[in-house]
Amino acid sequence: GNVRADGGRTMGLREYVRKRDFTLTPEPSGLGKKKSRAGSKLSYVIQKHAASRLHYDFRLELDGVLLSWAVPKGPSLDPSDKRLAVHVEDHPLDYGGFEGTIPQGQYGGGSVIVWDRGTWEPEKDPREGMRRGKLEFTLHGKKLQGSWALVRLHGKPGDEKNWLLFKRTDEYARVGYDITEERPESAKTG
Numbered sequence: 558g559n560v561r562a563d564g565g566r567t568m569g570l571r572e573y574v575r576k577r578d579f580t581l582t583p584e585p586s587g588l589g590k591k592k593s594r595a596g597s598k599l600s601y602v603i604q605k606h607a608a609s610r611l612h613y614d615f616r617l618e619l620d621g622v623l624l625s626w627a628v629p630k631g632p633s634l635d636p637s638d639k640r641l642a643v644h645v646e647d648h649p650l651d652y653g654g655f656e657g658t659i660p661q662g663q664y665g666g667g668s669v670i671v672w673d674r675g676t677w678e679p680e681k682d683p684r685e686g687m688r689r690g691k692l693e694f695t696l697h698g699k700k701l702q703g704s705w706a707l708v709r710l711h712g713k714p715g716d717e718k719n720w721l722l723f724k725r726t727d728e729y730a731r732v733g734y735d736i737t738e739e740r741p742e743s744a745k746t747g
């Protein structure tokens with residue numbers, strides 16, 4: 558089954574399921590058969606979510622789920638432009654292909670498109686990174702490439718959900734270019 562003795566590295570899908578009524582939302586229930594395959598590349602996706610407030614959901618596959626952060630302003634290619642990324646509940650792997658409309662009144666009501674997708678490669682042990690609050694990784698997406706980081710902010714207890722997402726300096730960094738403005742289209746359906 559989907560039970561993992563993972564020592565709390567990922568949250569599992571209980572919170573994801575608790576928040577949603579799958580008789581009302583078209584989102585995947587997480588009960589599908591899609592699992593990480595040994596030796597396969599780890600998936601990466603950003604979904605643009607026009608909920609009550611537009612945001613970008615940044616997701617990285619790890620241990621059979623999608624680790625997820627809500628990024629209100631979306632990613633920036635400028636390394637000095639660090640974007641708030643609020644750590645939210647793990648999502649099922651098949652969520653990464655979801656585009657559609659969540660009905661108003663349901664959790665996250667509004668439209669979802671796949672804004673970018675591809676694979677990611679952690680530079681170090683990502684489970685240790687999640688515990689320590691620092692992930693450094695390479696993205697191989699249609700829109701985002703190269704080296705990126707997610708770093709947890711030091712806040713009061715209870716504030717641990719706030720991270721920063723930012724581009725690290727390399728040949729894919731770009732200043733003075735707003736990728737969310739210039740590339741608004743779906744990476745799945747164009």
Ligand code: MN
Binds near residue numbers: 606612627665
């Ligand atoms: Mn969202």
